[in-house]
Amino acid sequence: MTGMTVIVKTITRWTAALIFLYGAYMVLYGHLSVGGGFAGGIILACSYVIMILAYGGKETIHALPKAIASRLDSVGALAFLLLAVFGMFVGGSFFSNWVRDIWRGEDFHVFSAGIIPLANIAIALKVCVSLFLIFFILASLRMPKKGDKIEFHAEEVD
């Protein structure tokens, strides 16, 4: 997994942060316009994937190490589940919009619609990190070339 030419690296340096910004916009405005947690999370992951493609895996893993990524993955999912379970205690039923009952906010603005933006952020975190991990691990599997001996023991990439 080596990097690409200087031109690609330069352009990637400029655009990766913009792509991240676009993804964050889609996540935060998910309850007002198109997008939402999953689509925004995919675009956030794309910004990391572009960096892997342009710079190679070894450089990008410093931006988001594998151990931190695994933890963030579980934290994002747990945050979503906790939001739902709190609804049982505070609002009355699992997944009810308890934040909106506490603090309504004005309609059609960003800080409204209770639990929906918070759930979008949790899901975007999980999706972004999961897709980054999937891409990174799949790209770093060592594939045998022609003429390599095929081993018969299990290899853990983990």
Next chain:
Amino acid sequence: MNIDLHTLLPLAIAIPLGMGFILPLLGKKLTRLADTLATLATALLVCLSVLLLIGLHQAGKPQVYWFGGWSVTASGTVFGINLVLDGLSALMLVVVAVVSFAATLFSTRYMDRYTARGKYYSLFMLMITGMNGCILTGDMFNLYVFLEIAAVSSYALVAFGCERDELEASFKYLILGCVASTFVLLGVALLYAQYGALNMAQLGQRMSMVAPGRGSILALLLMLSGLGVKAALVPFHAWLPDAHPSAPAPISAMLSGVLIKAIGVYAIIRIVFNVYGFNDQLGMALMVLGTLSMVVGVVMALNQWDFKRLLAYHSISQIGYVILAIGLGTPLGILAGLFHLANHAIFKSLLFLSAGAVDYRTGTRQLEEMGGLAQRMPSTARSSMIASMSIAGVPPFNGFFSKLLIIIACVQAGRWGFALWAVIVSILTLASFMKVQKYAFYGQLKAKWAQVKDVPLIMRCSMALLALLCIAMSLLLIPGLKAVVLDSARDALVQGVDGYRTAVSALLGAGS
């Protein structure tokens, strides 16, 4: 403190889901803590499901839980997703919880041979979440989503050891399972296009008002094919004999014991009885599929010398019994089928766990290489003998009673041919398991096994628990217990489309 029963329903999904996300955080350093937490979570699930079963019997009517406070409006439009607990769901919840508890106990020591314990438990808990959600849900698309959660976790778990056999089996299972799920989604999409409803109760109501059109028949065929692959009925069974032996032993027990039932058989019978409504053609189709599965399963199993592959073929055969009994459509037939479903979960998972125990100590699954292990592994041999006698239908174990009820139900409904096939398959099953017991546990002790010890205490305990249940479940036919457990499950299906609809909401009775 007075808690409504229906508020406990989301816990059956939230507990394993939360555990599935917490356990991988514990990772490599705290494996014993992960083991303890997983065991506690499944024990909690057992308590919760038994509580729900008893509470349902006391409440007398099915419990419905609407997510997020969205419910049925006064004009009869359904806005939310609901969880429905009726007799059938309660019975399946208990079965899933008990088998997963035994499998978790077993895997605390068995999985010492594999790495990545945190990820194993995470996938395991996700599989339990998927199964519980599938059993409880009252919405068709939600059924598809939970079915996929359970199925994808099981694809990954079959490939867990990353050896050549496991990867090949997992890939085969994955492709067949994914095509099947796409068929199910297409069926749900066609039903939505035709009737504009996703909630099972509302869909049943709208379907009962018009004659079945070509769209709904095509949707039924698609869904039966897709769910038939998940349940391993005979034209669709090709993945099971490769996938179940290749998985680690506790996962084989879960797959064969509860997964094919919770996402396959349960989904089929819920859709056929409570959404479409049962009629004779559907019943005949189910009976033919069931008989085909019974016969093909047992005939292929007679030829096998791999312990777990033989057990996998017998799974196909016993699921055929269940589908045959339910396809009869009479109350006794449905009762017999559901009883056999619960029994099979217990004794088949016990058989897979004992095969895993033998594999753990001797390292082989080939029957020809084993011999006389009863002298060195007495506890495993005893549990395995109890399970073999259950599946072969020897009194006083639970298998005998459920098979007897199935045969009596066939005879009472006038289906002599099917009853004859059931008897023949039962005799062949007995022959097959006598072979297993002779070659694996009794007979001459081979020299290379002279030093094996029995498996660790926890594994022996989990097998002993299931063996005890094999004997105890025969007591479920006593009238008092039968009314609590089996009768309410049967009534949930016999009540048909109208009963299910009124159970979910009286407001759905109005037009719409």
Next chain:
Amino acid sequence: MVYTLCLLLFMIGLYGVLTQKNLIKIIIGLGIMEYAVNMLLIMIGYRHDGIVPILEAGMDVKKFMATAVDPLPQAMVLTAIVINVAVLALSIAVAMRLYQKYGTYDITEIRRLRG
């Protein structure tokens, strides 16, 4: 008419899964089947001359509900796409591991389990 095209695409995908020998091509056939089902689902919700189902400030609610495209199939498709991404990632990972073990992507040579 459009539904027939979607089902035709579904059949093409199914043909790919059934007849191809290369593991990766089987996975691609599976992907084509999933695209076809997703497209069918979205087409179901279409309403002629419909508007996007996003309520903006100052819009009349009754007129909105009479002309908006059905958003429920769109939610179903989002969920289905998420599930398909997970299955695709898993299948590619298993296929790559199979290549590591067997040295080939050809399914006629990956047949150790029989009987």
